[in-house]
Amino acid sequence: MLEIRNLHASVEGHEILKGVNLTVNAGELHSIMGPNGSGKSTLAQVLAGRDTYKVTQGEVLYEGRNLLEMDPDERARAGVFMAFQYPVEIPGVNTAYFLRAALNSIRKHRGLEELDAADFLDWVKDKMKLVDMDERLLNRSINEGFSGGEKKRGEILQMAVLEPKLAIMDETDSGLDIDALKIVARGVNTLRSADRAIIVITHYQRVLDYIVPDFVHVLIDGRIVRSGGKELALELEEKGYAGVEQKNAATEPITS
Amino acid sequence: MLQVAQKTDDYLSRFAQLEARLAGDGATFLLPIRKKAIERFAQLGFPTTRQEDWRFTNVAPIARTAFGAATGDGEAVEAQQLATSALMQADWPRLVFVNGYVAPQLSSVGKLPGGARLESLAAVAHADPEALQQHLAGYADYQDHPFTALNTAFMEDGAYVHIPKGVYLEQPIHLVFVSTADAEPVVSHPRNLIVAETGSQATIIESYLGLGDGVYFTNAVTEIVVGENAVIDHYKVGREAQQAYHIGTTQIYQDRSSNASSHAVTIGGALVRNDINTVLDGEGAQCTLNGLYLVSGRQHVDNHLRVEHAKPHCDSREFFKGVLDGHGKAVFTGRIIVRKDAQKTDAKQTNMNLLLSDHAQVDTKPQLEIFANDVKCTHGATIGQIDENAMFYLRSRGLSEPASRSLMVYAFASEAIDRIQPQLLRAQLRQTLFDWLPEGHRLQDAR
Ligand SMILES: Nc1ncnc2c1ncn2[C@@H]1O[C@H](COP(=O)(O)OP(=O)(O)OP(=O)(O)O)[C@@H](O)[C@H]1O
Ligand SMILES: [Mg+2]
Numbered sequence: 001m002l003e004i005r006n007l008h009a010s011v012e013g014h015e016i017l018k019g020v021n022l023t024v025n026a027g028e029l030h031s032i033m034g035p036n037g038s039g040k041s042t043l044a045q046v047l048a049g050r051d052t053y054k055v056t057q058g059e060v061l062y063e064g065r066n067l068l069e070m071d072p073d074e075r076a077r078a079g080v081f082m083a084f085q086y087p088v089e090i091p092g093v094n095t096a097y098f099l100r101a102a103l104n105s106i107r108k109h110r111g112l113e114e115l116d117a118a119d120f121l122d123w124v125k126d127k128m129k130l131v132d133m134d135e136r137l138l139n140r141s142i143n144e145g146f147s148g149g150e151k152k153r154g155e156i157l158q159m160a161v162l163e164p165k166l167a168i169m170d171e172t173d174s175g176l177d178i179d180a181l182k183i184v185a186r187g188v189n190t191l192r193s194a195d196r197a198i199i200v201i202t203h204y205q206r207v208l209d210y211i212v213p214d215f216v217h218v219l220i221d222g223r224i225v226r227s228g229g230k231e232l233a234l235e236l237e238e239k240g241y242a243g244v245e246q247k248n249a250a251t252e253p254i255t256s
Numbered sequence: 257m258l259q260v261a262q263k264t265d266d267y268l269s270r271f272a273q274l275e276a277r278l279a280g281d282g283a284t285f286l287l288p289i290r291k292k293a294i295e296r297f298a299q300l301g302f303p304t305t306r307q308e309d310w311r312f313t314n315v316a317p318i319a320r321t322a323f324g325a326a327t328g329d330g331e332a333v334e335a336q337q338l339a340t341s342a343l344m345q346a347d348w349p350r351l352v353f354v355n356g357y358v359a360p361q362l363s364s365v366g367k368l369p370g371g372a373r374l375e376s377l378a379a380v381a382h383a384d385p386e387a388l389q390q391h392l393a394g395y396a397d398y399q400d401h402p403f404t405a406l407n408t409a410f411m412e413d414g415a416y417v418h419i420p421k422g423v424y425l426e427q428p429i430h431l432v433f434v435s436t437a438d439a440e441p442v443v444s445h446p447r448n449l450i451v452a453e454t455g456s457q458a459t460i461i462e463s464y465l466g467l468g469d470g471v472y473f474t475n476a477v478t479e480i481v482v483g484e485n486a487v488i489d490h491y492k493v494g495r496e497a498q499q500a501y502h503i504g505t506t507q508i509y510q511d512r513s514s515n516a517s518s519h520a521v522t523i524g525g526a527l528v529r530n531d532i533n534t535v536l537d538g539e540g541a542q543c544t545l546n547g548l549y550l551v552s553g554r555q556h557v558d559n560h561l562r563v564e565h566a567k568p569h570c571d572s573r574e575f576f577k578g579v580l581d582g583h584g585k586a587v588f589t590g591r592i593i594v595r596k597d598a599q600k601t602d603a604k605q606t607n608m609n610l611l612l613s614d615h616a617q618v619d620t621k622p623q624l625e626i627f628a629n630d631v632k633c634t635h636g637a638t639i640g641q642i643d644e645n646a647m648f649y650l651r652s653r654g655l656s657e658p659a660s661r662s663l664m665v666y667a668f669a670s671e672a673i674d675r676i677q678p679q680l681l682r683a684q685l686r687q688t689l690f691d692w693l694p695e696g697h698r699l700q701d702a703r
Contacts, residue, residue: 048652076654088649092667101663102653109654158653
């Protein structure tokens with residue numbers, strides 16, 4: 001579904017991604033772990049189409065198409081979703097309206113009928129139960145005045161509503177208490193399916209107790225330095241990033 | 257010698273004609289006032305950008321155009337043409353003016369409760385001039401403002417609204433000023449007088465509409481007297497035609513414990529200047545001046561506010577928002593004067609602008625003149641662009657670039673529209689905003 005080949009990206013002249021290789025197939029859940037500033041969010045944002053990051057080398061294929069040529073909204077309509085590490089507050093834009101407009105733009109693209117306000121409400125209410133969110137949040141402005149946990153659950157809600165094919169979660173687990181973490185994990189696990197791929201970017205091993213990955217990758221200084229199964233996360237927890245990096249500095253791009 | 261390209265003389269000779277025509281008409285008290293005003297205009301001439309109050313607004317196009325006098329051509333306008341824009345569906349008491357003169361067949365006043373009056377100023381000046389004498393031309397300054405001087409000299413028609421003591425008008429009063437110019441440039445000088453006696457309450461809406469494609473000039477003045485403990489909500493909606501010039505003054509005088517609000521929404525017109533002035537002349541008076549301007553193409557919109565705190569314990573709130581596209585230009589000046597006695601003044605001013613194009617331009621500035629020492633005065637002005645983070649967030653969920661942009665502008669402007677009380681007017685302006693936005697039609701069910 002997703003093939004990243006030798007991806008280099010820079011921001012304001014600083015190279016941040018220095019040759020990332022990664023292949024993700026439908027049905028798989030990959031976890032990308034890495035220390036502060038290693039380029040995790042940069043990778044996520046490049047995949048979502050943020051133009052402040054300049055791709056200088058390499059390519060990304062999504063369902064065989066050149067992802068990097070597509071506009072952010074085109075990517076979203078084609079099934080790419082990124083849960084933001086820092087969801088944006090947008091005063092004055094009603095959450096329910098926004099979600100319905102987003103869903104309808106995607107449904108239209110998929111050749112499905114657009115939902116009217118009433119049908120949408122039914123649709124979204126079920127999803128809200130999944131992430132244990134108060135329906136009243138729908139009538140507020142996007143993320144405005146939401147607590148940290150509400151924002152993160154809001155991202156999962158959006159993912160559940162939009163039903164992407166490829167979901168990239170950028171530190172959706174950070175800053176959550178254990179109850180909220182379980183809710184987020186339940187949301188993600190519910191969405192796992194044979195025709196969907198999920199990339200969970202995280203700082204902490206803790207979330208992987210609840211979301212069990214098929215593959216774990218370690219991103220350090222803009223490169224994936226190691227890849228392995230879920231046990232790699234435990235090794236990381238034990239030895240820290242420095243230990244893992246030394247043990248195996250040269251890594252082949254994994255194909256799964 | 258400097259050749260000033262001004263058509264001042266046209267106005268002076270036309271005044272002589274008007275004087276002859278009005279000789280012997282009812283409102284004799286007005287004649288000396290008119291004379292003083294035209295003399296003052298002759299001295300002042302049209303303002304230039306060398307004057308502080310007109311620094312960013314060049315009225316040369318008005319000064320050099322030979323405008324003919326507009327004639328009331330009510331027959332030429334059909335109710336249908338006004339249907340949506342003039343809120344004809346509302347069963348509000350309504351006076352319609354065409355090119356400055358009342359058009360009875362388009363108006364519908366009915367009987368107002370409590371002896372309140374809504375009449376053509378011309379009719380009242382003719383039949384009952386005493387009703388006007390106390391207040392007319394008593395507030396809007398024609399000494400320093402050349403356009404107010406012109407209006408004062410040439411005023412003939414407009415609305416006279418009187419709300420007696422303690423009377424509450426539930427329905428808004430709607431004053432509609434329609435211009436039909438196509439061929440020859442014409443000028444009209446609508447003049448309104450609104451008097452709210454002690455403890456009364458009313459909502460007044462002034463709509464300016466352009467139906468023709470031609471050049472015309474609306475030079476309007478509205479005086480609003482808000483008596484003790486009275487409440488007035490005033491709206492001025494400017495939808496002048498593309499080639500129109502509009503210079504208008506809203507002059508509010510507030511007595512003790514009164515509460516006035518005035519909202520100025522500007523959408524149309526080539527060159528628009530709104531002077532909105534209030535004098536808080538009684539303890540405990542409150543005023544709210546709100547506004548929204550949507551500016552595109554080569555439009556120029558200038559909102560010039562002046563709030564004078566003359567007595568203690570008065571509050572003033574100013575909240576203006578503007579969206580600018582194309583080569584649009586906007587000017588906002590918020591002058592707040594706090595007189596020596598006006599202790600415990602609480603004044604707040606906000607002006608926020610959203611630029612959608614690199615060629616759009618805004619000049620915004622507060623002007624505070626504070627002569628009292630125990631006052632609270634805050635002001636803030638912003639000129640910004642659409643937040644790119646927010647745009648990316650919306651687009652990353654599948655909304656197209658124009659849809660995301662429209663949604664952001666809608667959110668920005670809504671904050672001003674939400675403050676508009678009459679539900680029908682609010683809905684109409686929301687519709688106007690949708691029409692103005694590139695993908696606005698897709699937003700229509702936003703709420
Ligand atoms: N817009 C930007 N402008 C300048 N530098 C940036 C920008 N975005 C990221 N960087 C820099 O790029 C590097 C990688 O940042 P990135 O956000 O991708 O890291 P991360 O792995 O997500 O870190 P964290 O764990 O803190 O979220 C950092 O050094 C960061 O300071
Ligand atoms: Mg990050």
